[in-house]
Amino acid sequence: WAYDSGGIIEEGAVILGGVDQDFGFGLRQQYFHKVVILVLEHEETKFTKGIILNRPTDIVFDDGNEWRVWFGGDVQGLDSLAPDIVCLHSLNDESAREVSTTVMKDIQSCSFVTAQELVKKGVAKSSDFWVFCGYAGWGPGQLASELERKSWYMLATDSQTLLKELARQGLTVDPRDAGLDTWEKLMCMVGKSDRVAETKNNFDDLMLKEWARQLCTQYCDFEGRKKVPGLGGNIGAYFVAKSVMPLEDVVGVPVRDVEPGTLLRASPAIRSPFLLSKQELHKSLVLVLSDDDSLTVGVILNQPAAKGLDLEIVDKITRKRSVKTIPLRYGGEYAIKGLSPLLWLHCSDILKKAKIGSPINEKFSESNGPWKCTSDEATTAIGQGLASYHDFMVISGVSAWVKSENQSLGLKEDIRKGHFQFVDAKKSNQIWKILQKQELLSDSNLMDNLKTGYDAWLASSADDAFMDNDDTVDESQIMDGIGEGYDEENEALVFGSDVEVAKLSDNALRSWVATFLLGSPGLY
Numbered sequence: 001w002a003y004d005s006g007g008i009i010e011e012g013a014v015i016l017g018g019v020d021q022d023f024g025f026g027l028r029q030q031y032f033h034k035v036v037i038l039v040l041e042h043e044e045t046k047f048t049k050g051i052i053l054n055r056p057t058d059i060v061f062d063d064g065n066e067w068r069v070w071f072g073g074d075v076q077g078l079d080s081l082a083p084d085i086v087c088l089h090s091l092n093d094e095s096a097r098e099v100s101t102t103v104m105k106d107i108q109s110c111s112f113v114t115a116q117e118l119v120k121k122g123v124a125k126s127s128d129f130w131v132f133c134g135y136a137g138w139g140p141g142q143l144a145s146e147l148e149r150k151s152w153y154m155l156a157t158d159s160q161t162l163l164k165e166l167a168r169q170g171l172t173v174d175p176r177d178a179g180l181d182t183w184e185k186l187m188c189m190v191g192k193s194d195r196v197a198e199t200k201n202n203f204d205d206l207m208l209k210e211w212a213r214q215l216c217t218q219y220c221d222f223e224g225r226k227k228v229p230g231l232g233g234n235i236g237a238y239f240v241a242k243s244v245m246p247l248e249d250v251v252g253v254p255v256r257d258v259e260p261g262t263l264l265r266a267s268p269a270i271r272s273p274f275l276l277s278k279q280e281l282h283k284s285l286v287l288v289l290s291d292d293d294s295l296t297v298g299v300i301l302n303q304p305a306a307k308g309l310d311l312e313i314v315d316k317i318t319r320k321r322s323v324k325t326i327p328l329r330y331g332g333e334y335a336i337k338g339l340s341p342l343l344w345l346h347c348s349d350i351l352k353k354a355k356i357g358s359p360i361n362e363k364f365s366e367s368n369g370p371w372k373c374t375s376d377e378a379t380t381a382i383g384q385g386l387a388s389y390h391d392f393m394v395i396s397g398v399s400a401w402v403k404s405e406n407q408s409l410g411l412k413e414d415i416r417k418g419h420f421q422f423v424d425a426k427k428s429n430q431i432w433k434i435l436q437k438q439e440l441l442s443d444s445n446l447m448d449n450l451k452t453g454y455d456a457w458l459a460s461s462a463d464d465a466f467m468d469n470d471d472t473v474d475e476s477q478i479m480d481g482i483g484e485g486y487d488e489e490n491e492a493l494v495f496g497s498d499v500e501v502a503k504l505s506d507n508a509l510r511s512w513v514a515t516f517l518l519g520s521p522g523l524y
Helices: 094-098 112-120 142-148 159-172 180-189 193-199 203-215 235-243 349-353 375-383 411-416 425-435 446-459 464-468 501-517
Strands: 002-006 014-017 036-043 047-052 056-062 066-071 085-089 101-104 107-111 130-133 136-138 152-157 226-228 263-266 285-291 295-300 304-314 321-330 342-346 371-373 392-396 399-402 420-422
Touching: 014 180, 036 101, 036 180, 047 066, 085 112, 094 107, 107 112, 107 159, 136 142, 142 152, 152 180, 159 180, 180 193, 180 203, 203 501, 263 425, 285 446, 295 321, 295 411, 304 375, 304 392, 342 375, 349 371, 411 420, 425 446, 446 501
Parallel strands: 056 226, 066 130, 321 392
Antiparallel strands: 002 152, 014 036, 014 152, 036 047, 047 136, 056 066, 085 107, 085 130, 101 107, 263 285, 263 420, 285 295, 295 399, 304 321, 342 371, 342 392
């Protein structure tokens, strides 16, 4: 049995991921989409702790016994050196009950160390436990506030319903399916089957499946479960060690120095490295502005924003004043302290000969690559008839890649991994002409702007064959869900669907632009 418990939060209650909020989890924290969370601790004025029940992984912790691992949450999870590991069980033995905490009738929790000790004593088998690495946490009043925003549904259910679902997940569920059917079952039990049908196989579902593919199966092949060595019981050390590869072991293109003035294009890989986070970098063009021992700074060139800059122009002959609006472009989420928030660029040979501005890097040829200038220089050049306002780009914000002491080389490391490619500076003028066609972003021209930005990205390829690629962004890329005859092992498709991962990446970019640049998440 199960029923909607309204806003009642208590130990043993179940939290279901909501689907009625304005902004879901498709672009960020995908693991919270259609989630099933069991509340373990709740003090209204202090803290609420829960573990995710429907994110099984293919990871088996092997310390002489085999322990199947679930992703329990993003706090002290699989990527932590000090993971928080909670075990659930339904043991009736008195010695097990004495070292465990009752969560609800017939379900108890204990630490992983306690579970290991019970197995050593012969009180239980490792298969009697469900192991959850990580947890979800909320501060005082936070969960109640999110309930009011319809981010979650609260329900009460019996232990047998949850135990049967956990047992089924452990035996038959493919982790790449992300436990969606558990959420669907509980939603139907509380009378929300209409929302299940309306949201099945939507954008957020597909993004969740891609997250599950990346995190819940990243250490194994799909033929069998991955056994993790004991490592003295520190399961987190293994995963961190596996995720931090020496740079020389990363397969990718040879990397030269990333100098100011370098133009980069995002990876053309079928599975975009920017699918699950930083979607704004998908099929982006990035101009490097500076590089030092601690940081590389650049700007995205092909993302016009919904805000413009009004420029007052004085005609040099008639002396008449007019106002022109230049689209502001989104360069990144950061600002550099002490510098102007707006960067002015041009790529005009006429302006370069007139010494309007200066090269971003003096080492580069004056005929290649954008130049930077001031707003005064730009308005003067326009007023003198040397240029049109279309010849300039105005960029707000920068992107940053941090270099760290643990051998991370920031942007250079991303290039080696294949996340970015170098662009021939000779292509700058061609790229610039295409980008000049982009307009101030609006609901009506979103697709056109994306298409133009995509064309500029294609033009930046070292392989001119890319220019014949018909993989354009258009309305037909909106997903219709699962079709017939899909191939579950086709790596070009999202698991259990007929949706191409490449199309999903394009749609993720579109959703990001609609949400963060237009402020219209419902548009997508």
